[in-house]
Amino acid sequence: MSVELAAVILTYNEAENVTACIDSLRWTDRIVVFDSLSQDETVARAHAAGAEVIQHAFEDYARQREAALQAVDAEWILFVDADERSSEEQAAEIRTLIRSGEHNGYWIPRHNYIFGKLTRHTGWYPDYQLRLLRRSKAHYDMERQVHELVNLEGEPGYLKTPFIHYNYTSFAQFRAKQRRYVQYDARMLQQQGIQPKPHKFITQPARQFIWRFVTLEGYRDGWHGLRLSLLMAWYEFQKYVHLRRLERDRP
Known part of the structure; x- marks a missing residue:
């Protein structure tokens, strides 16, 4: 009904x-x-x-x-x-x-x-x-x-x-979920034809950190915001690491 x-x-x-x-x-x-x-x-x-x-x-x-x-x-x-x-x-x-x-x-x-x-x-x-x-x-x-x-x-x-x-009640849970997102996002980048050029391993994590901590005012969350901004920058780096692996394994 x-x-x-x-x-x-x-x-x-x-x-x-x-x-x-x-x-x-x-x-x-x-x-x-x-x-x-x-x-x-x-x-x-x-x-x-x-x-x-x-x-x-x-x-x-x-x-x-x-x-x-x-x-x-x-x-x-x-x-x-x-x-x-x-x-x-x-x-x-x-x-x-x-x-x-x-x-x-x-x-x-x-x-x-x-x-x-x-x-x-x-x-x-x-x-x-x-x-x-x-x-x-x-x-x-x-x-x-x-x-x-x-x-x-x-x-x-x-x-x-x-x-x-x-x-995200624990760091282990946060890490596990971000790893899944990294793999999915890397596949999406590959489908879009984006290449893992060397400079992107520096510029993209830096942009992620600035976006989180400055633009989205992560600094207002104090040390908690700093830690999250650094973590998300790290996973942005990992996304390009995974993209490079996908490119190496491409038939």
């Missing part, structure tokens, strides 16, 4: 987060955990918290979200990651906006907690995500497997109330 608003939580091995995420979304009409065949207690805990569970094998993020759009019958879909939390303030704003019918989708800002610290600068705020979608007016671009792109009819609107995002 179709409802006005369904929350969809994409999960894979999110047993530690899924219950709290579900609890923050009880104001919606329906909560669906769209699970990528988790190996931990995610599914059991989702059922225990009263959510519906749909399991679907993971190919990439764009296809997973598109599959959820097709599977969950609701006028509006609110996509939420398991490490994100909604709020009563956000609930009131979303209900008002979707009933106005002004837009077919909305960007939602996020307050990112990185290594336990609220990160207000350095590129992690407002960190808008296009997550509230009128189901019949939105589809995902299958060419964008990471950092998904929504094809939306009409111009989207913007929420004021953010998600709370418990992002």
